[in-house]
Amino acid sequence: MQPRLSRIGQKMSRLTGVRAIMKDIIETMQSGSGKWINLSPGNPLILPEVEAMWREYTAKLMAGKEFGEVVGRYGTSQGYMPLIDAIVTFFNKNYAWGIARENVLITPGSQALYFYAANCFGGPGADGTSRKIVLPLSPDYTGYGGVTLDDDTLVAYKPTIDITAPHRFKYRPDFDRLHIDSNVGAVLFSRPANPTGNVLTDDEVRGIVNAAAKHDVPVLIDSAYAAPFPNLVFTKMTPIYGPNVIHCMSLSKAGLPGERVGVAIGDAKYIEALECFQTNSGIHSSRFGQALAAQAIDSGDLLRVSESVIKPFYQRKAKVLTDAFERELPADVPWHLHEAEGAIFAWLWLKDLPITDKELYQRIKKHHVFVVPGEPFFPGLKEEWPHKHECLRISLTATEEELEKGAAVIGQVVREVYGK
């Protein structure tokens, strides 16, 4: 018999789109039929130099006198103080943000942070207004689809599309449509973006932040791929901070996804509310990963490894895949690759695709290659838009050889589908 679930229980116990696809991929691969090229993972690779750095700090922590204090005692919900101090020092020294301890909160990964924020600032308010969580540019991170407790609170906006070069494009926020007023609880976007690799320009971010500031609306800038760590940025961008900005970071793409370390930097009034939400829901994040991070930030090693190892590794993969698509995709098909400005994915738009993205996924799968269909990356965008069914996400975590072979298969299937 099924458990009797509440309305929230029903929403939260559903697998969101991309998790359902991932389940299919794992089950198919486990069925053991032949060799697969998997261009689907969102999980970052374990890079040897990065792993070695975390191993070294683990050994130091275990040998050090604070080990017992770190694992043997509860701490404050705000986070492990040496990590908070390391972040305050780092951002004041490198970005002159003028922050203090009260501006920082550590969470068990940044997904938890978005969940807290969406439900602290969005949904039915004490004043009777039900406030929205606005994604100003769709597509964006599929995980945002799970952060609100009902389906109506999340609202996403269609972007404008800039054709930047032959077979290249870039999404931009559509300021003519984007509407932010006091009925908005918070604004949220990733920069660089998963799944597209898009980096909103500094001016675009300021446009959003200023529009939100007029109505005292906080803007969460999901910097899971941004500088300073892991610095998966291949274009020019400045991290933007301000009174209504909550700068959100994650150490997951800097080699610590298993340790669950997320960071929020923002005005104390926001940080305090989010901290209480965290106390109520999970007390605090594991202190072991926080203690490792504190050391690696203080020493400068995390900054160095991000810049010299993590960033060039994925930047090179982006180039290999772009070159492979140029070779393999037919010139007379209206395919467009999103400008590779950051993160660990490529995003392919096949304009006027004669079949859906899911059907295309199935056709590519028949050749033992997995990609991710694009539709689950439009959470909150309720209106129909053919574009939602014309895109694929390709992960840069595969080897260069796999990326090239995968691009050849995608090229072959695209040719068949368009009859070229």
Ligand code: PLP
């Ligand atoms: N934000 C973006 C854009 C992501 O891609 C991810 C994970 O892939 C997350 C947030 C969540 O990361 P974590 O909870 O590990 O910090």
